[in-house]
Amino acid sequence: MARRGENIYHRKDGRWEGRYIIGRKQNGKPRFGYVYGRQYIEVKRTLTILKAKAAKNPAPVLEAYRNGTLEAWVDYWLEAMTKPYVDISTYRIYKSQAEKHIIPRIGGLQVGEIRQDDVQDFVNEIKKGLAPSMVHNVCRLLKSIFVAARDKNLIGEIPFGKVRKPQNKVKRPRVLACSEQLRLERDVAQTGELEYIVCLYAGLRLGEVCALRWEDIDFEEKMLYVNHTLKRVPCKEGGAKTKLILDTPKTENSRREMPIPAFLAWQLKEKMARENGRETDFVFQSPRGGCLDPRTLQERLKKKFKKLKVRGAHFHTLRHTFATRCLEKRIGIETLSELLGHSTPQITIQYYAHCTRENKIKSIRRLNRIAC
Template sequence: MGKPRQKANGEGSIYYREEIKRWVVSFYGTDGKRKYRKVKTKREAQEVLRQALQQRDEGMLPTGPQQTVKQFLEEWLETTCKPPALRASTYVKYQKLIRSYILPALGRYQLQKLTPQHVQRLYRQKSDDGLKPKTIQSIHGVLHKALDTAVMWNLVARNVCDRVKPPKVPKPEIQPLTMIQAQELLSVAEGHRIDALLVLAVTTGMRRGELLGLRWTDIDFQNRCLHVRRTLDYLAHYGIVVTEPKTTKGKRKIELPDFVVEKLQQHRVRQLEMKLKAGADWKEEGYVFTGLQGGVLNPRYLVKLFKKVLKEAWLPDIRFHDLRHSAATILLSMGVHPKIVQELLGHEDITTTLGIYSHVLPSLQKETMEKWDIAFGHESGKEKEVN
């Protein structure tokens, strides 16, 4: 029973090893080296051999060196993801997900022996530990991307993540301000060092990083517009990082209402006064929104200042990003066409805009139908009840 039964024309062999109580599958890979697989049943051995020969014939059989998941992912991070190959923020995110969650659970396994069950068990464990579905979805995303590369490098025959389902991510609950709340926020912020920044956030829906990356050369006072050309963020172990917007739509021109232009002009005067006060300590980098001595305004400190203004205005404790949602919701409620809102926010596709702000559309549909009644001289339901 222990002697290999060789098939013709290099088709491989199947034999039983009594000492280990396993069936052994033996075949030659595309690199000319003999490969072995050990399984429990003869039927399973026949299926393994069939798949192996098919993959070999299709050029899909792994031929790379044996390595652990840890060895592969660390090499993948350094050779494929490190800036400038990817944005610094993306690299840091991938690095954190891999080192904090994936390697402790899967790093010890041989890459070619990683199974869907191993990955599914990781997701289940993290879910039981209370990790948010969005974070588990991110773990799935980076592992799937890495294993796609492993398939491309011919290190594995398939991406096991294709056979795994991460938890569904519930639609995020956004907390936009109403028009009245937005007016109250800007009223309380009047004269505050970030009042012009908040006015821009509420009226244009610009992201935090886009606001902080804005330079005076990006503002055209004569034509009353500005250009979004970069984004600024703080990353652990990297510090302040300035990059281009993620998408082509992210680079955009935004028309400004008169009161916003005036607010920016007032802000510029105050900044010049701060510069005179700081003297030689002022760090000139051309940013619209700066620290007390020039340079950049730290994103984390901006959030701290924003929370302070919210508290003074007796408004809900929302995220800074909710100002972007507030801008979109208010604009849509004012009847601004969704396509204009998409361009203003810098969404790559209008379906993104409609998907996020679909909750606003039912009320707009009602208003549209009422306009039809008015256009054809028909009394609305409300008017009938009053009469």
């Protein structure tokens, strides 16, 4: 069957079939209810109503997981409790981490019987082949799975109390030196590639700058609004492996307003005037029209850095450079966190603590002794 949407399939007889979990068999495998219809939207609406009813009275469904395996609970957590509420890229990351690391090692254990020693053995095993940062990511995912099980009264305590994980050292982000940034700006001034200037002076992510549209810019207020991001996701049908979609930002904090310097607002306005005769919606377009592929933008910058002899830098380096220049101008962490679209200031501190430390050192070194 060709698949479309969440557990909705196109049957050979022309009808659409939707399914939803209504319980568990004795072996722990899911038991499904089915919905049929001639139109996809018809099945989707009916399925949404049935799932909502199941969510209001989940006890009969969830009770089957109490004595089931962790693998069965992970499957339910991913499909019923996570997928409808996160974007597709986040869901696929969770699913990949669960299938690669969690399920093969402890998926066969009974949910209610997993103890802290089991989790510690699991961590000790995965840290042999994974970077500390990935170990921490997998552990956060596993803890979320256990938290959900506790909230549904499937387990008592979360078996994560004193689990020891490898030290996760956050790498200092690569930032362009002022001389490197100057060389880049001079080069793009000649080629007219304004997209890199937008990233350097507004701190946009790759998908955000590719999704930028003229309606997102207020020239009078000199304000830029981040309302969308462009991302590549796997295709569910057809021959292509992936496709570009225009989506909302990953978190609510990523959806933000961004003041921009006067010179940048002027350059963007000039660009819009030059393209007034074109059928244009996106600020930065491909030669064939439409949005600019993020991979194309990455490849262009890679070649440009090579030409300018800037080593160890990539597209996200522009965003790191913006953040560092802001801190050098004494912009506070909380303000910078909002400008970058971070969910909390702690994330900003985690990545740019070295910048604030260097600023403190420079400030103290400017102190002179008071003359006696």
